[in-house]
Amino acid sequence: MKKKRFKIFTTILIFTGLLVVFYGCSIKYRYGLYSGLLMGEATTTSKGLILAEQLGYSKDSILLIVHADDIGMHVDQTDGTFDAMKKGMVKTGSVMVPCPDFNRVAMIWKDNANLDLGIHLTLNSDWGKKYGWGAVLPKNQVPSLYNAEGNLWGTPNDLRAHMDVDEAALEFEAQIVKVLQAGIKPTHMDAHYGNYYDSSDLASRVMQLSKKYNLPMKPHRMHRKKMRKLGYVFPDSMWMFFVLYGEKSNPDVRKRVYDNWLKELQPGVHEVVIHPSYMSSQWSSIVGNFNSYLRKGDYKYWSDPETKALAEKLGIIFIGYRELQLLQTKNHSKHFEKSNI
Numbered sequence: 001m002k003k004k005r006f007k008i009f010t011t012i013l014i015f016t017g018l019l020v021v022f023y024g025c026s027i028k029y030r031y032g033l034y035s036g037l038l039m040g041e042a043t044t045t046s047k048g049l050i051l052a053e054q055l056g057y058s059k060d061s062i063l064l065i066v067h068a069d070d071i072g073m074h075v076d077q078t079d080g081t082f083d084a085m086k087k088g089m090v091k092t093g094s095v096m097v098p099c100p101d102f103n104r105v106a107m108i109w110k111d112n113a114n115l116d117l118g119i120h121l122t123l124n125s126d127w128g129k130k131y132g133w134g135a136v137l138p139k140n141q142v143p144s145l146y147n148a149e150g151n152l153w154g155t156p157n158d159l160r161a162h163m164d165v166d167e168a169a170l171e172f173e174a175q176i177v178k179v180l181q182a183g184i185k186p187t188h189m190d191a192h193y194g195n196y197y198d199s200s201d202l203a204s205r206v207m208q209l210s211k212k213y214n215l216p217m218k219p220h221r222m223h224r225k226k227m228r229k230l231g232y233v234f235p236d237s238m239w240m241f242f243v244l245y246g247e248k249s250n251p252d253v254r255k256r257v258y259d260n261w262l263k264e265l266q267p268g269v270h271e272v273v274i275h276p277s278y279m280s281s282q283w284s285s286i287v288g289n290f291n292s293y294l295r296k297g298d299y300k301y302w303s304d305p306e307t308k309a310l311a312e313k314l315g316i317i318f319i320g321y322r323e324l325q326l327l328q329t330k331n332h333s334k335h336f337e338k339s340n341i
Helices: 002-024 027-038 075-086 102-111 156-162 165-181 192-198 200-212 221-229 252-264 281-303 305-314 322-339
Strands: 062-071 092-095 117-121 189-191 237-240 268-274 316-318
Touching (some): 062 075, 075 102, 092 102, 165 192, 189 192, 189 200, 192 200, 200 221, 252 281, 252 305
Parallel strands (some): 062 092, 062 268, 062 316, 117 189, 237 268
16 A cells, blocks of 8 residues: 555656646747657557658668758748758758748749758748738638738737638648649648647648648647558657757857757657748847847757767768658558558
């Protein structure tokens, strides 16, 4: 009886400790911790192959997708990301189709067909009146997605309070179609603020779009097992380190966090979401201090030869989403054949 009580007490103590760590972080940083801990898994096929092996690597390989979000949001964001990609560690990223710099991104993308880029499905306009954007579709087609100023809603909470799921799904597909009509071939899709995570109905619609256009997506953790069985392909774990305490006074904080994280990576296919950007005074005045530090810090770290040397020492292999897309194509063709037997 005493042993049983002690075990219960120990379990409660550990759980309480985890809650303290979890809620002691800022909300956006907590998302990174949360996704890494609860979305991580080493998945296998019916033949016992883990994802790394399905992609043609050994089971002991440490594969890392360094994924740049928010391309097209601003000239600085676009140029900083493309420059980071030239350094060799950032192999992929996703583009915000409704944003001001999209047309320029589309031209660069079209002229460089080998770019491994996806679509950052967007239902929010982050920066208010000073720098905003609307949907791809006009307001008369998706009125629930627009605020009184004629932009998309500024925060996820505002969006949740007003969004019509049918209109959101319509806008998501319009963003995909706009990219395809520009003569560009995206390799995957994800969502700004993870918008489709908040609605199981919208998440199901996005799954349909993923299959229809063969674009690997990042699923909610509750859907991962189901989607694996249906042939969808996505990393074993997904991470994001957004706001880091102490970064304002000490820029080395981000380097230390990333270095330690790289050293702890185990075999598998992992993804870390970053926001690398140049930081002009104009862009900095729009995004504010915290975003300035993290975006500039991400650019610096993932462009740094020291980071690349550390990764090589640790045996980390950098990959993009194109490899996952090819595997998903293969998986879905098999599922289609089975469904027609």
